[in-house]
Amino acid sequence: MAERHWRFDDEAALVAFARALAPALRAGGVVYLHGDLGAGKTTLARALIGALGVEGRVKSPTYSLIESYRLPDLSIHHLDLYRIADPGELEWLALDELDRGGANLVLVEWPERGAGSLPRPNLVLHLAHAEPGRTLNAVASDSRAAAWLAAISE
Structure with missing residues (x-):
């Protein structure tokens, strides 16, 4: 539907992107995070979660597979399927339960490993190494996600 591209020279720029995207995700949705090891998926997810209001340590779900955070107006579920x-x-994760009751944001790292078992994404983010930084290709799967991308200033 809609597609945009960014290049980030360092981790701080990637975090700034996440902070700019966060307000659009407050109503919930599903975001897939693709990329090789070290491409910035977890950095982006942690920055989003923090920008949405989660305080304290945001754990990587690499070993637990899922970490959930409850805010007054939003539930965030961060999955790492590596x-x-x-x-x-x-x-056994009961993923079909994640989108019930209020606004839910589902962030999925390595979604290709859960093909057919995951909710459909609104937004797909492809991160890649581009020394010295990263590139990000964002693809909106619906009009709502296209509006999210349009809301991010260049």
Whole structure:
């Protein structure tokens, strides 16, 4: 639907992008985070979660698979599927329950490992190494996510 590209010279610029995107995600949605190891997926997710109002340490869900955060107006679910070998392994996570009751934001790192078991994304972010920084290609899957991208100033 809509697609935009960014280049970040350092981690601070990636964090600033996350902070700019965060207000648009306050109503919830599903965001897939693609990229090689070290591309910035967790950095982006942590920055988003913090910008949305989660205080304190934002843990990586690499070993727990999912970390959830409850705010008064939003529930955030951060998944890291790097250790998943088969999408069937996700059944016990009750992912179909994540979008029930109020606004829910689901951030999924390594979504390709959960193919067929995940909710459809509104927004797909592809991060890549581009020394000395990173590139980000954002693809909106619907008009709502297209508006999110349009809201981010260059």
